[in-house]
Amino acid sequence: MHPHPLPLAQEVVLVGGGHAHALLLKRWGMDPLPGARLTVITPEPTAPYTGMLPGFIAGHYARDDLEIDIVRLARFAGARLIFGLASGLDLSAKTVDVVGRPPVRYDLLSLDIGITSDMPDLPGFGDHAIAAKPLGPYADRWTRHLDEGGPVAVIGGGVAGVELALAMHHALSGRGAVTVIEADRALRDVSDPARERLLSELAAARIDLIENVRVERIEAESVTLSDGRTVAAALTVGAAGARPHDWLSTTGLDLTKGYVTVDATLRSVTDPAVFAVGDCAHLSQSPRPKAGVYAVRAAPVLTRNIRAALTGEALEPFRPQKHYLKLVSLGRKAAVADKWNRAISGDWAWTLKDRIDRAFMEKLGDLTPMAPPPLPEEVANGVAEALGPKPLCGGCGAKVGPGALDRALAALPDLARDDIETGAGDDAAVLRIGGVRQVLTTDHLRAVWEDPYVMARIVALHALGDVWAMGASPQAALAQITLPRMAERMQEGWLAEIMSAAGEVFAQAGAAIAGGHTTLGPELSIGFTVTGLLDRSALxxxxxxxxxxxxxxxxxxxxxxxxxxxxxxxxxxxxxxxxxxxxxxxxxxxxxxxxxxxxxxxxxxxxxxxxxxxxxxxxxxxxxxxxxxxxxxxxxxxxxxxxxxxxxxxxxxxxxxxxxxxxxxxxxxxxxxxxxxxxxxxxxxxxxxxxxxxxxxxxxxxxxxxxxxxxxxxxxxx
CATH class of the missing domain: 3.90.650.10 (PurM-like C-terminal domain)
Structure with a gap:
């Protein structure tokens, strides 16, 4: 586990695994703030670097090339990682609602959840189409389509839709026509010269562009348009309708067209405990279009301002650049460079884009674990050997070896009792109480994962294993919990999460939590003593x-x-x-x-x-x-x-x-x-x-x- 030499006093929760949060985790790991715990809430273990998505679809990159590994970044930063979907905020209680688990408490909160291209209100979309984001479902569906072939329809004629259309056309190599459907004028977010070049690329690839027509309905093999036309589509991809997540409207935060309104310091104008960055934020003092470049540039300011808010220092403003270079890929290894109302295309633009994208991913992938502190100059013989060459594992990896354990147990006095059955093996003890046979076992594990809720669930199931293995029905459990040193309000939050998870597990197994013991120590560890009842001979x-x-x-x-x-x-x-x-x-x-x-x-x-x-x-x-x-x-x-x-x-x-x-x-x-x-x-x-x-x-x-x-x-x- 990540060491906490000082008591924990502040909870910082990052909702979303966007580019700004990924960079914040890298910076935090290089210079952590003692006394603060980071928590990241994201549904997936990786996040795609959107700049490389068209290259992946075209076949120029492997999936691993564009996936930002949030698990590794969280470990590097010493952060707790919650695999979950945020669904709401309680600003007064300072909690985040997470689907499938108790609310998560925060002192400071940052939102970097991006936008969504899902179209739940479009008939047939949920059954027959796939959104371009998140990557996982789209990548899996695209892989299957590459094997099957067939026509493709792309809903959305912005830069994202056109890039994906050109990429899919390139990868299909003539095994399926591609159609782009735009409800308005296509490619409104690029300069006129860049638009003309991209339209020429679509025409050269024989990609049909349908403008000023809405999609009315999606079926398994076709898309029906508002003018009555039908477009053949074995695969329909949603790359339009990019919009803020619906749950933001329920938070009580000030929103601009559904996006969180922030001031120059990236703080919500409604609540100073809430920050927002990336596409989910509206920069009230310097509005900019939705583009990943701003999230990347905002990351250092967000990191410094969160640290400043935690330590009582002054916050600094984020000053986004007015112009930036757009590099739009063309399916093949070529791109259009668009800036200052000028557009140039060619292989060199792809080479530049590839170099920029790979450098960004290398920056996030270059994670060197912190070296353990050196041993004192003078130590007792055997200290280095006892420490071993690597950090101590958690869970069962931290247990005493079987040889040492067996030798210790062999030295115990033989105190046989008539009410303790022999030959029960090493899973649990079997006690006879009147006419009842009761199984008794205990397990206590050093945490292997930073999330107390998940860790409690794992330990509870681990402890139940001995009871189940002997054919018994779980009866009762006693909890033994050691928390790291922390502020009292944090102790309450951690214990609530642990007991919620344990309560769910034992209730499902038919056992009651009958009590337990808590203490503070150097790190999180959780244990349970469990009893079970036997209606047959023990296995x-x-x-x-x-x-x-x-x-x-x-x-x-x-x-x-x-x-x-x-x-x-x-x-x-x-x-x-x-x-x-x-x-x-x-x-x-x-x-x-x-x-x-x-x-x-x-x-x-x-x-x-x-x-x-x-x-x-x-x-x-x-x-x-x-x-x-x-x-x-x-x-x-x-x-x-x-x-x-x-x-x-x-x-x-x-x-x-x-x-x-x-x-x-x-x-x-x-x-x-x-x-x-x-x-x-x-x-x-x-x-x-x-x-x-x-x-x-x-x-x-x-x-x-x-x-x-x-x-x-x-x-x-x-």
């Missing part, structure tokens, strides 16, 4: 039988992905995919497996190989794993191939005696999992239907091997 790790099939309910690799995220090596999309899986309940999977399993455990800190080895040893058997059948989280294999390992990996590997291929997949068998899947030994005859049922529930389950006669654990494959 343990010792009941596997020779010939049983091994089923894994969830992909592995979370330890590697989260370790890479801490080191700024993971891709944001892979991190979000992993977190989405870790936040998903598995009670349904455990219930299904419990109907047939001879033995079951949840795969956590010791990794798949470690937990399987313990199951085999406790059952007096051995096991075989088919590596080709093991499911892995997206990105995990590539990171393992690059040498990324979680803190506890070496201890996990040393604790297992097994034949393992020296491959990335082999290494991931020892990767510690947080909120990992269930490993179940089930009868051969029941395996196929169990896997099918788990997949129908939405779990990426797989049959990965079998239990064998006593011998050597074998992990085969590549």
């Amino acid at each position: 343990t790790i010792s009941g596997a039988r020779e010939g049983d099939a091994l089923i894994l309910s969830r992909p592995i690799g979370s330890g590697t992905i989260l370790a890479a995220e801490m080191e700024l090596k993971a891709h944001g999309r892979d991190v979000k995919a992993a977190l989405d899986i870790l936040c998903r309940t598995q009670g349904d999977a455990a219930s299904r497996l419990a109907t047939v399993a001879h033995a079951m455990t949840d795969v956590t800190g010791f990794g798949l190989a470690g937990h399987l080895s313990r199951m085999a040893r406790a059952s007096g058997l051995s096991a075989e794993i088919d590596l080709a059948a093991v499911p892995f989280l997206p990105g995990a294999t590539a990171l393992a191939e690059a040498g990324v390992r979680s803190s506890i990996w070496a201890a996990n590997r040393a604790a297992v005696e097994a034949t393992v291929p020296s491959t990335a997949r082999g290494a991931l068998l020892f990767d510690p999992q947080t909120a990992g899947g269930f490993l179940a030994a089930v009868p051969e005859a029941a395996a196929e239907s169990a896997v099918a049922d788990l997949r129908a529930m939405g779990h990426d389950a797989a049959r990965i091997g079998r239990m064998t006669a006593k011998g050597h654990v074998t992990l085969a494959g590549r």
Whole structure:
């Protein structure tokens, strides 16, 4: 986790992952303000650099080339990242409404949410068309269309629509006509010379431009116009109607044509705690057209003014330039340069645009983790070795290694009790109270993600895993929470988020939160003690039988992905995919497996190989794993191939005696999992239907091997 040597006192919330906020995160990471916590709220882990979008559509760039990785930038800045969609503000309470979770509190707020080209009121748009923004859905739909071919209709004849039309024409290479439809006069936002050149390019490409006609309706294979004409379209792209987000109208902020009105310092003229930049803002003292260049130029001023507002210093004005160079791509590697009412086109303009765009992306991608402070000149022998070569992981990656743990537990006195069942394995204790059997377990994790709400959900599901793995029904939970030192009002906000997330998880599982304990410490850590009730014998790790099939309910690799995220090596999309899986309940999977399993455990800190080895040893058997059948989280294999390992990996590997291929997949068998899947030994005859049922529930389950006669654990494959 990002260190906070001083107490936290101020919450700064950035809504949106626009260019200005991306640059602010880079600057903040290079010079953080002690005592302030940044939070970024954005629905996606990456944000497209719009200047390179036409080049991507034309095939000149890969998707990664134009995606700003908000996950890496947030880690670099020590910021909390919330994957969510903002839907409103409460200016008096100073909270942001976020779909699907409790409101997020702020002391200072900045909006950089851009504009939208979605057309919800246009009949058929939601079913048969795609907006040019956000990139993700458009990129996926465009990729499919490239394979299929067919005519394309672009709604919107501004610069964005014309650029995309030329790009799609170039990529299709004659496998589909392109039509641009504009309700007014096309290309109103460029100079007359640039307009003439762009119209010539459309004509040369045989792209039909229809002006002064509205779209009335969109169907699966056509677009109907207001003059009665029908345009064939296997793909319809919305690049018009750029407008402010609707929810801004409910905030109580002063708006100009729907955009947040700001003064020269980029502060809202209504509320000094709110800033706005980029296309969602209206610069009241120096109005400018909507263009990304102004957001980029505003970023340093926004950063300085937020710091000034937090420290009581004077704010400075933003002075946007009056003229800027427009570089409009032409599909092929050529562009039109437009400035001062002059326009010149050619390959050189593309080269200039490409150089500018790549330089911008390199600036945001060049993130070097802060070096740890040097050791004192004089330290005790062994300090450097104990620190290790990398930062301590969070989650299960921060656990004590299995060897050290087993040796410590072996020294415990044998205090057998009649009301504690033996042979219950290492998942949980089974207590007999009267005629009731109660399962008792506890888990406490160092935070692996900066968001307390998400972290609480993951830890709650992780703690429930032991109860579910033994076939018990969750009953009650006690919370143990350590918060970083912070102002009292922040303590209240953090605890509210943690208990809200935990309450949702335990309520869904049928368990009540019965109490707990809180304290302040150096960093966030969350734990839960959970009880469950058994109406049958406990499922343990010792009941596997020779010939049983091994089923894994969830992909592995979370330890590697989260370790890479801490080191700024993971891709944001892979991190979000992993977190989405870790936040998903598995009670349904455990219930299904419990109907047939001879033995079951949840795969956590010791990794798949470690937990399987313990199951085999406790059952007096051995096991075989088919590596080709093991499911892995997206990105995990590539990171393992690059040498990324979680803190506890070496201890996990040393604790297992097994034949393992020296491959990335082999290494991931020892990767510690947080909120990992269930490993179940089930009868051969029941395996196929169990896997099918788990997949129908939405779990990426797989049959990965079998239990064998006593011998050597074998992990085969590549």
